Amino acid sequence: MDINTKEVIKNAFRVTKARGLTASRIRVPGGHLKAEYLEIIHQIAREYGNGTVHLTARQGFEVPGIRFEDMPLVKELLQPVIAGMGINQTEPGQGYPAAGTRNITACIGNRVCPYACYDTTAFAQRLEKAVFPNNLHFKIALTGCPNDCTKVRMHDFGIIGMTLPQFEPERCVTCRACIHNCRKKSVGALSEINYRPARNEEKCIGCGECIVSCPMAAWTRSREKYYRLTLFGRTGRRNPRLGVDFIKWIDEDSIIKIILNTYDYVEKYIDLNAPGGKEHIGYIVDRTGFAEYQKWALRDVRLPAIAEVTQPVYWGGLKY
Amino acid sequence: MGYRLTKEACDGVLQKLSLNHTLFAPKRFTGGGPFSGTDLIRYGKIASADEIVLDAKSAHSFKEALLPITETLFYFTEEQMKEPDPPAQGVLVFLRSCDLHAVRRLDEIYLRNGAEDYYYKRIREKTRFALIGCPTAFDTCFCVDMVANRSDNYDFSIEQDENANYLIDCRAADWAALFEAAASQTLAVEPSFVAATPTRVGIPALLDAGVAAAAMWDQYDGRCIKCGRCNFSCPTCTCYTMQDLFYTDNGKAGERRRVWASCMVDGFTDVAGGGCYRPKNGQRMRFKTLHKVFDYKQRFGYQMCVGCGRCDDVCPEYISFARIVNRLEEALREVKSDAAE
Ligand code: SF4
Ligand code: SF4
Ligand code: SF4
Ligand code: SF4
Ligand code: SF4
Numbered sequence: 001m002d003i004n005t006k007e008v009i010k011n012a013f014r015v016t017k018a019r020g021l022t023a024s025r026i027r028v029p030g031g032h033l034k035a036e037y038l039e040i041i042h043q044i045a046r047e048y049g050n051g052t053v054h055l056t057a058r059q060g061f062e063v064p065g066i067r068f069e070d071m072p073l074v075k076e077l078l079q080p081v082i083a084g085m086g087i088n089q090t091e092p093g094q095g096y097p098a099a100g101t102r103n104i105t106a107c108i109g110n111r112v113c114p115y116a117c118y119d120t121t122a123f124a125q126r127l128e129k130a131v132f133p134n135n136l137h138f139k140i141a142l143t144g145c146p147n148d149c150t151k152v153r154m155h156d157f158g159i160i161g162m163t164l165p166q167f168e169p170e171r172c173v174t175c176r177a178c179i180h181n182c183r184k185k186s187v188g189a190l191s192e193i194n195y196r197p198a199r200n201e202e203k204c205i206g207c208g209e210c211i212v213s214c215p216m217a218a219w220t221r222s223r224e225k226y227y228r229l230t231l232f233g234r235t236g237r238r239n240p241r242l243g244v245d246f247i248k249w250i251d252e253d254s255i256i257k258i259i260l261n262t263y264d265y266v267e268k269y270i271d272l273n274a275p276g277g278k279e280h281i282g283y284i285v286d287r288t289g290f291a292e293y294q295k296w297a298l299r300d301v302r303l304p305a306i307a308e309v310t311q312p313v314y315w316g317g318l319k320y
Numbered sequence: 321m322g323y324r325l326t327k328e329a330c331d332g333v334l335q336k337l338s339l340n341h342t343l344f345a346p347k348r349f350t351g352g353g354p355f356s357g358t359d360l361i362r363y364g365k366i367a368s369a370d371e372i373v374l375d376a377k378s379a380h381s382f383k384e385a386l387l388p389i390t391e392t393l394f395y396f397t398e399e400q401m402k403e404p405d406p407p408a409q410g411v412l413v414f415l416r417s418c419d420l421h422a423v424r425r426l427d428e429i430y431l432r433n434g435a436e437d438y439y440y441k442r443i444r445e446k447t448r449f450a451l452i453g454c455p456t457a458f459d460t461c462f463c464v465d466m467v468a469n470r471s472d473n474y475d476f477s478i479e480q481d482e483n484a485n486y487l488i489d490c491r492a493a494d495w496a497a498l499f500e501a502a503a504s505q506t507l508a509v510e511p512s513f514v515a516a517t518p519t520r521v522g523i524p525a526l527l528d529a530g531v532a533a534a535a536m537w538d539q540y541d542g543r544c545i546k547c548g549r550c551n552f553s554c555p556t557c558t559c560y561t562m563q564d565l566f567y568t569d570n571g572k573a574g575e576r577r578r579v580w581a582s583c584m585v586d587g588f589t590d591v592a593g594g595g596c597y598r599p600k601n602g603q604r605m606r607f608k609t610l611h612k613v614f615d616y617k618q619r620f621g622y623q624m625c626v627g628c629g630r631c632d633d634v635c636p637e638y639i640s641f642a643r644i645v646n647r648l649e650e651a652l653r654e655v656k657s658d659a660a661e
Binding site: 110114116117118119144161163169170171172173174175176177193194195208211212213214215216217220221223 | 349351352354355356357360362379380388389390547548549552561563565566567568579580581582585586634
């Protein structure tokens with residue numbers, strides 16, 4: 001058997017423990033898909049795999065037990081799944097053109113969750129369109145609100161939804177639900193001045209708890225959607241650490257630009273001798289220093305006036 | 321007299337009316353809902369007919385037109401007091417039949433229950449009403465059971481025909497000419513009223529205060545989160561509280577204002593010395609319910625609740641007021657049988 005493992009891996013098939021058998025990795029940007037694709041995945045598992053499917057840690061599917069010879073047939077079956085999810089392809093019928101940039105994960109977001117500040121899946125799909133295919137090892141995760149159900153701080157880019165609460169004082173009846181809930185369920189950014197809530201702008205994390213709890217719609221959501229962008233969280237062997245705040249109150253377009261700029265930065269600075277050509281961005285930033293990274297990241301980015309860029313950025317984490 | 325008007329003609333009339341009146345109607349606030357990507361329908365100023373939401377119920381009622389959510393009664397300095405000027409303009413409120421019945425409840429409390437309320441009266445005198453017809457009831461409406469489904473005390477009624485023209489029944493003599501001049505057709509118009517609702521409510525004929533001892537109220541200790549939405553959205557709730565405040569940059573001047581209050585929210589029954597008459601949410605539910613369907617009627621001879629169903633629509637804990645009322649019969653039996661033992 002002659003298999004180009006590098007090509008196979010790039011094509012989103014795995015080299016597995018069992019000789020001769022591979023596993024097909026299926027991207028689901030934003031973790032939300034039409035149920036009809038499950039039938040196709042079911043068919044692949046039944047006809048070419050071992051009848052099981054793994055739900056991956058990054059919200060994709062992995063169908064194990066496929067013979068390498070069957071890869072073309074599997075790719076053919078996968079075509080409507082890949083096209084249907086709007087994934088950029090170089091050649092239809094040839095499966096995924098890359099695997100380095102991982103599936104973009106997201107919590108369920110505002111399609112279901114009352115706390116969410118935006119449509120996480122739609123933003124994930126927009127990002128997928130902008131960054132994929134790419135062989136560089138990038139991990140992007142989105143979460144609808146500061147509850148961070150996705151645990152985005154363990155990814156290279158963590159995107160946390162925020163809303164800027166708008167207050168209409170004439171509608172406030174001093175029920176204090178917002179003040180109480182911000183204190184008990186969020187960061188305690190609200191205090192009472194003359195019977196009305198006053199928002200500490202520095203403290204507020206834009207979770208929207210005050211808005212959800214106000215019975216009078218005295219608090220409402222901002223028209224603009226905002227985000228907190230965290231950087232270079234990583235798990236794994238050497239120096240695992242949580243992502244740190246980079247920009248608070250950033251907008252969608254700027255996030256996309258920063259991520260694209262980061263690809264350029266990595267192309268420029270990645271260790272060419274890294275095993276498998278794979279190096280975590282965080283290690284590269286450790287080498288160049290954050291200032292150099294920031295210079296690249298913010299190139300041509302026009303942040304909203306309200307955006308706060310953390311200065312300076314520090315990391316902690318475990319060191320082995 | 322009845323008229324058919326095109327949208328443009330209707331807007332023309334509204335524009336003329338707006339010279340002397342603020343037009344206040346249920347309106348869609350895009351993105352104004354509590355959850356991301358949701359709208360809110362509540363009352364607000366409108367300028368054209370298509371801003372009036374005819375096919376959905378507003379979360380809050382019209383009542384903020386007559387009873388501002390917060391209303392400054394007077395401003396004070398060390399030596400002097402000054403009342404705010406009355407609103408220069410009158411208000412034309414667009415509302416459904418149940419809400420028009422609610423106006424009678426507001427009037428009862430603010431004009432006829434003891435001394436007339438000066439602030440209420442000065443707005444009320446300049447308020448006029450446009451009835452929004454109800455071709456069908458919404459899921460939670462029970463206006464028929466509360467005898468609030470039909471009205472005739474409006475200045476004009478408004479609804480759309482199948483071609484999106486406006487049908488008007490004008491009862492205000494001083495506005496007839498306005499509609500007459502704009503109408504494309506004069507015809508007999510009767511506003512739509514519902515004759516049946518999907519939600520039905522039956523208040524026990526022999527309801528008495530003894531039902532307060534029933535076990536059903538305890539269930540709401542845990543279920544209700546005492547948020548007050550049921551009161552704030554209710555067109556017939558009339559309670560307010562007072563706030564005296566001193567301006568933060570000049571502690572010697574300030575204002576007294578009144579602000580809506582809710583019998584479900586903490587603080588409502590707090591008294592000097594730290595006491596609280598109804599600490600439990602179930603007790604508050606019992607108080608609210610019996611006020612709506614029992615003791616108001618004892619005092620004024622007709623039910624307070626008009627069956628608009630908003631309290632059911634807005635409760636985040638899915639507590640149905642209609643269901644509570646429907647449980648009273650059984651609660652009454654339970655209390656009676658306990659007493660018999
Ligand atoms: S992170 Fe926020 S929006 Fe996403 S599921 Fe959790 S609570 Fe909902
Ligand atoms: S958005 Fe969140 S943190 Fe900010 S004031 Fe409201 S509840 Fe508090
Ligand atoms: S929750 Fe709304 S009504 Fe209550 S105190 Fe806060 S702003 Fe005022
Ligand atoms: S709206 Fe529901 S939860 Fe809120 S106070 Fe009323 S019954 Fe209780
Ligand atoms: S109690 Fe409920 S149904 Fe009755 S008038 Fe008030 S909001 Fe409407």
